[in-house]
Amino acid sequence: MIDPHQEQGPTSPPAGARPARLSVRAWNGPDLDAGLLVWRELESRLGNVPMMCSHLWTSAWLRTYRDLIPSTILTVSHEGQTVGAALITRGAGQKAGPIPLRTLHVGTAGEPLGHSVCVEYNGLLAVRAHRPALIAAVQAWMSEQSGVDEVHLNGWAAEEIAEWNWPAGPTESRIRECRYFDLAKPREAGLEPLELLGRSTRQNLRRLLRRYGAIETTWAESLEEADDVFSEMVTLHQARWVASGQPGAFASHRFEGFQRQMLVQGFDDRKVVLFRARHEGETVGCLMLLVDRGRLLDYLSGFASFEQKPSPGLVTHYLCLSEAARREYRAYDFLVGEKRHKDNLSTDAQQLTWATWRRRTLRNSTIDLLKGLKKLRDRTRRSPAADAGLSPPSPTSATPIPMESPETLAATASPT
Known part of the structure; x- marks a missing residue:
């Protein structure tokens, strides 16, 4: 059942986006290996596919992280032949400050901080003509998942974000140059x-x-x-x-x-x-x-x-x-x-984009409340002289450092 309070996030696919004669299957748990075989067969027909949605990359990631990060391979078939595949993961160790977050990610993402492979040029494995149907299937499947605070597209080409035709745009979107x-x-x-x-x-x-x-x-x-x-x-x-x-x-x-x-x-x-x-x-x-x-x-x-x-x-x-x-x-x-x-x-x-859609959940409401209280506290702590720019900042004050998501820490993997 779809939670009606999820209207701020990716809740439903575009009407009529899945043509007739298409079937969708989710491979998870003990079926993941069979799903990877389907993935490899599709890749062999497609040919030169992006590295970070290739069978090589995806299978190595699943062998390393599947015991830590619940993962599902979603495939779309047309008249009995697989025409699209996507990996969907539930993040582990994701947080907003001290508050744990329940996240969904498309592609090899969602690892705890310090363990990420830093996916970039993320993508889907799909026959071009059936790519919209695969996106619609992924959206529909994710909308049915309960216990989710955020949905993430990590490290996608900026122009591909628009293909995810959700009712509302991303709550947060960070664009970085390659x-x-x-x-x-x-x-x-x-x-x-x-x-x-x-x-x-x-x-x-x-x-x-x-x-x-x-x-x-x-x-x-x-x-x-x-x-x-x-x-x-x-x-x-x-x-x-x-x-x-x-x-x-x-x-x-x-x-x-x-x-x-x-x-x-x-x-x-x-x-x-x-x-x-x-x-x-x-x-x-x-x-x-x-x-x-x-x-x-x-x-x-x-x-x-x-x-x-x-x-x-x-x-x-x-x-x-x-x-x-x-x-x-x-x-x-x-x-x-x-x-x-x-x-x-x-x-x-x-440009690559890290996009986030937040759902209307109690956890997110709590996070928003705490952020609001912090802003109010910070304002009330400022003196009139400081507001007028007449006094230097306190030597004990510090500017909060914005949290980096694990997937944007590629520089950590490549120091010069």
Whole structure:
């Protein structure tokens, strides 16, 4: 039964959105593995699908997180043939401040803070003509789920959010830029990638490369070589973050287990790339990149300290980007995150959205009440002099830091 108090969120699909002769099936619990087989068969017919809704990514995620995060594969069939599939998860450890939240997510999301694989370029697996029907089926299924405070679309291309034709727009929507280097541009112009960068970046890179001299690079060609680069990347990544007082992405055993599955299962099919740069016998940096329809996604990294090597992130990424251009990849995508090298080494940008629909639940009403009380308290604590800007802020006061959702912490997975 649909709760009539859920009218503020995604409660019902557009009328008439599901054509005749379509059937919908939910695969969960012990049926998830059978659902994954259906997923793989559909992907084999579709061909070149987005990495983060591929069978490789989805199956590795479910093997790692299914015991923690209740998950359902929803499939749509037309005249007996599967034409669409989506993963829907119930979040674990989701909170608004100290208050636990009950959340639904489309795609591989909903992990507790510190354990997220940071899905970006999220999406659906569907035959184009049946994509609206799959979206309608997902909306209808989610509207029937009780005990839900929020519905999330995590890391979707901004233009795809409009396809989710709910009665109301998202309650919250956060748009973030993905910077990338279009590798087709230097090939078409007969130029080196360096020549398409800004003047100061070109000068800086030339100066750095002269200072380094000979740099040995490795684009792993065997699983053993890739595993060696991966292991060193983990060590460098953790050292950098622990030194800054942070746990680092690989403090999560689940996160590391997922990455190792991706490496083992995806390397031979050229879906995962491991790259390393070394100078005078010491590693400058290591990268793990994912191959998404001809694009390289800068997913994980580990670099030497700045005390050991100058600008290790900038240099490693430029060398890898240049090799990617020679290997005729379409683009080098830095994903989300505020890092200087992403601006310096990119030619273009596109946007991803994290959208949330809040339902009218007692829990959300309580959260809104507490937020209102906090605002009232903050206003009443301010003196008339402070309101007039006549006195400096108290040395004990602090500006609240907005909470980050786990899925927007891709920068944590890729420190420079």
